[in-house]
Structures are given as structure tokens and as C-alpha cells.
Amino acid sequence: MNKLSRxxxxxxxxxxxxxxxxxxxxxxxxxxxxxxxxxxVNESVWEHLKLGYWxxxxxxxxxxxxxxxxxxxxxxxxxxxxxxLEFTIVIIFYGYTFFSGRAILLIDILSYxxxxxxxxxxxxxxxxxxxxxxxxxxxxxxxFIGIAVLFAVTTYYPPHYRIFLDTNNNTYGINKEF
Numbered sequence: 001m002n003k004l005s006r007x008x009x010x011x012x013x014x015x016x017x018x019x020x021x022x023x024x025x026x027x028x029x030x031x032x033x034x035x036x037x038x039x040x041v042n043e044s045v046w047e048h049l050k051l052g053y054w055x056x057x058x059x060x061x062x063x064x065x066x067x068x069x070x071x072x073x074x075x076x077x078x079x080x081x082x083x084x085l086e087f088t089i090v091i092i093f094y095g096y097t098f099f100s101g102r103a104i105l106l107i108d109i110l111s112y113x114x115x116x117x118x119x120x121x122x123x124x125x126x127x128x129x130x131x132x133x134x135x136x137x138x139x140x141x142x143x144f145i146g147i148a149v150l151f152a153v154t155t156y157y158p159p160h161y162r163i164f165l166d167t168n169n170n171t172y173g174i175n176k177e178f
Contacts, residue, residue: 018055042166076140081123088115
């Protein structure tokens with residue numbers, strides 16, 4: 001098994017654990033508005049997408065210096081990987097709730113784990129490709145950072161769409177707006 005494979009397999013475990021920890025971090029910190037930037041502030045689908053994004057971001061800080069010299073397309077790989085994770089969660093959640101009419105915690109957890117596995121697989125494949133032009137890398141980094149900004153803004157100013165709605169108490173974002 002090569003170094004990249006080991007990092008990707010380790011990442012599955014680390015991203016899963018980080019996602020679990022991030023899920024409770026807002027509550028553990030007494031609903032810190034700063035922590036709300038990286039941890040879900042309510043039970044909406046959108047807020048739970050932060051789990052995958054920030055787990056990938058935190059893991060990348062450790063992973064990047066370890067593998068950067070031996071791989072290609074790092075920022076593109078991370079961006080595509082995290083988008084695969086997020087879309088997996090959304091597709092599974094809205095797919096099964098369409099038929100069941102309700103959220104099922106076990107399926108929600110499994111959708112995150114499946115998303116993490118897909119994220120790491122996609123990332124592995126992209127990192128193994130030939131080097132993409134610098135414009136693609138730069139655009140990928142901008143998109144990756146843009147996702148963080150989008151999460152931050154929508155934590156405090158969520159649009160009133162279903163994906164942002166905490167259906168447990170019919171509220172949006174950190175301010176619990178109706």
C-alpha cells in the first residue's frame with residue numbers, strides 16, 4: 001500500500017470522527033457564535049453539511065504537508081471530494097425522506113460515512129491524475145474557500161429555504177429566525 005492510499009484510508013476514519021465531534025461542538029461550547037461558523041448551529045440539512053466540509057479542511061491541514069510532494073491537483077481533489085461528500089448527504093437525505101416522510105438518524109449517519117468514503121475515493125483518483133493547469137488549481141482553491149464563506153454567511157443570514165430549515169423547531173440559522 002502506498003503513502004497516498006494510507007492517507008486516504010486514514011482519512012476515512014479521521015473524517016468520520018471529526019464529523020462526530022463537530023456535530024456536538026456548538027453545544028459543548030455553550031452555543032459559541034464563533035464555533036457556529038464551523039459546527040452545526042441547528043438540525044437543518046445545510047448546517048450538517050458543515051460537518052463534512054470542516055472535517056475535510058482540518059484533515060487537509062495535516063495531510064497536505066505529508067503528501068503534497070508526491071501528488072498532483074491537491075486543491076482540485078479536495079474541492080471535488082468535499083462536493084461529492086456534500087451531494088451524497090443531500091441526495092441520500094432527500095431521497096429516503098421523500099419515501100419515508102421522516103428523518104432516520106441511522107440513515108443520516110450512514111449517509112455521512114458513505115459521503116466520507118466517496119470523498120476520499122474521488123480525492124484519491126484526482127490526486128493520481130496528471131497535473132491540471134494552474135488555473136484549475138487556483139479556481140478550485142477559490143471555490144473551496146468560497147464554500148467556507150458561504151457556510152459562514154448562511155449561519156448568520158440563512159435564506160428561508162427548506163434545506164436551511166431546522167424542522168425540529170421551524171427555525172433558521174444561529175439566530176433562530178422564524
